[in-house]
Amino acid sequence: MHPINLNEPATTRPTLAESLSFTCQLGECRSELLPLLSEVSKVVSGEGSLSKTLKLVLELMQKHLQVTRAMISLYDASCDQIFIHESFGLTKDEIEKGVYYPGEGITGKVVETRQPIIVPVIADEPLFLNRTGSWDKTVDCRLSFICVPIMRGMKVMGTIGVERLYNNRQLLYLDLEVLAIIATTIAQAVELHLLERAHKQVLQAQSARLDKELKEKFKPANIIGNSKAMQSVYRMIDKVSHARTTVLILGESGVGKERVASAIHYNSSCGGGPFVKFNCASLPESVIESELFGHEKGAFTGAAARRAGRFEEADGGTIFLDEVGELSLSAQAKLLRVIQERCFERLGSNESIKVNVRILAATHCDLTAMVAKGTFREDLFYRLNVFPITIPPLRERGNDILILAEHFNAWFAKEQQADVPAISTPALNLMLNYDWPGNVRELENMMERAVLLAEEGVIHSYHLPAALQPAVLGELGEQSGLEARLSMMEYELIVEALARFQGNMSRAAAQLGLTRRMLGLRMAKYQLNYKDYRCGD
Structure with missing residues (x-):
């Protein structure tokens, strides 16, 4: 297997800027690279589910990079597996076969080492597993393979892999740089998706455990809750x-x-x-x-x-x-x-x-x-x-609030003939910390409104009524414009990090790319206390 430098000094490889200045000299004109990156950025910053976003990104890669096959794989740390989330040029059966463990094959090696890998000729690489079965030795014997990690800080969340024919090594390096930029652009959207997925898995596991405990006991079919x-x-x-x-x-x-x-x-x-x-x-x-x-x-x-x-x-x-x-x-x-x-x-x-x-x-x-x-x-x-x-009252029923919220979420999404939106962790935290004077009826009405507002496929904290919001967010919710929206998004990201690291400010700050002092100032702005996110507190 050939690592990224292919045994050459890094100084011999052209940078993206250098390559763009003479792309037509490489045997293939790449004057559309900057429009490609601009279009990818617009797609990622727009509204829509991760699957929809990644499909559009792959379509842009096919159009501008002329790849034979491309796949975006995600790493699920809960089961320690890497699976293909979206792809181009693969059948449904081939996608289902594309599952790897860290260190397994080239994709697994990229996840394990957090370093990109170039395979100039797939046919010469014994570690290329062809797990999907899509690669044909007779037809694809000259294809190259590039695989780059999708990273947030030091955390690897998946990979982008492409196959295509290259006649120029410098062009190979140029596309590696392009893929690395695309991976950085989509990283935040991928991280949010994985956080939502992990949260749902926890809820499903908890629900399954409680259902098992109750299966021998009487439980009315028309009442939801296991508290x-x-x-x-x-x-x-x-x-x-x-x-x-x-x-x-x-x-x-x-x-x-x-x-x-x-x-x-x-x-x-x-x-x-x-x-x-x-x-x-x-x-x-x-x-x-x-x-x-x-x-x-x-x-x-x-x-x-x-x-x-x-x-x-x-x-x-x-x-x-x-x-x-x-x-x-x-x-x-x-x-x-x-x-x-x-x-x-x-x-x-x-x-x-x-x-x-x-x-x-x-x-x-x-x-x-x-x-x-x-x-x-x-x-x-x-x-x-x-x-x-x-x-x-609902406020005394603990996690029944989350179970009921998920129930009403699915119910109203079906009623409105829409995809079931994910509920962000900050939104769930607001629900858990609210007193619910109107109890289940109030929660039901709130979820109907939230499902209508969740046009991007996620119910965020700012989609909830002002009564649930901290005072500072309630004031922002009454404002319009970019600054108010960015502040709400910043609040969500901080809460996600604090919840994930159970109130550990150092780890949360590192994940957000902030110093501990900077995080503390932002938490004070939004009236957040790290103790509220510690287990057992």
Whole structure:
């Protein structure tokens, strides 16, 4: 194998600038090299997924460098493998075969040594493995191979490799310089992609582990989350589902009380019966009794015909009374009788109607305090509070926030017929550090907005509402222009580095190409504390 210098002194090789001055003397005119590099820079700085960006880069290389084959490979440190991410001139089967370990073949050697390699004649190089099977000895015997590393600082993230016929060694060196510049140009985009990939792998591994732990336990299919707080809720649902006990579901607005009621109904013996939902706060007091218990024709102005109420509709199944704390005292009295006797009268009738119905109620109110004030009947409270289940707020559910965010991300991307965007680490950190006063409902609404804004295929921290942003970013978010956008991007890169190195400022600074003092000044600007990124802190 021939290293980059081919046993020649470095001073004998022309620089890129020198080569550009006499490219037409090399047997092939390269007057389009500067336009090539300019176009590559524009493609990388534009919006789009990494795959889309690299495909465009390869197309430009084919157009300007006339390569026979080209491939951009990425190094996945989690499995210590190098795989082809995008290519030109390779079939799908050939791409799938192109997997290497560091040190294996020329591509693996470039990753291992972090140095570029030139093979003037592939046929003469025993370390050229032809793992993809794309190289034909009879047709491609005179082709050369150039492979350069994609680097960020001292970290190697992949390689660019090209095959083509060269009749001039100086032209070979010229293209090596060009490929090295292209590798530097795409390095940041590649690094962000690998960080997102690693983050998703961690989430998937965590989810798989928790799913395995829960597979022998009851877990409703309609509720997402594996936190300890939610596992306690699942156990309560499992215990009460198969009984006919009245259940009072407690929790802040937006925590998913209706989903818990649904899980109890569909896992109960009356799951095949109707599941009737009624929001006690959605209608004025004057019509609530009619809605719940029905009315006879002529019972009041506008009652043109007999109408069955929600309790009659729920006969043989379950009725879910949401926001039961909003009922008037007169409606509470009638509800108490239904719970005690399972019978009631329609408005305008003296005929008692008996029903076989299970009652589930929910509220975000403090019913104990309401009983003390006299705004909620004490006897009704005790009838409802037979089996209370308290749903924890989202802020107490830990990594369920990330799992729910990924769920809503995929859901809304599918609904909008778009590719599922990645969620950047800074955006996830903001979600984890937010109090979520609107709970799951607020997270759902936020993700719908973020998916719409993520035109470049990534949900960044600046795509989230101002309420989630630190004060300094909230101010930037209200501004427009290049400086504000660059500051937001700088914030994201600093958070990515701190998260990756678990708050180690020296390593984060080195990765960002800054001194520790410079990093400290930028962290102060964005009100960041390295302690927030330490494991266990």
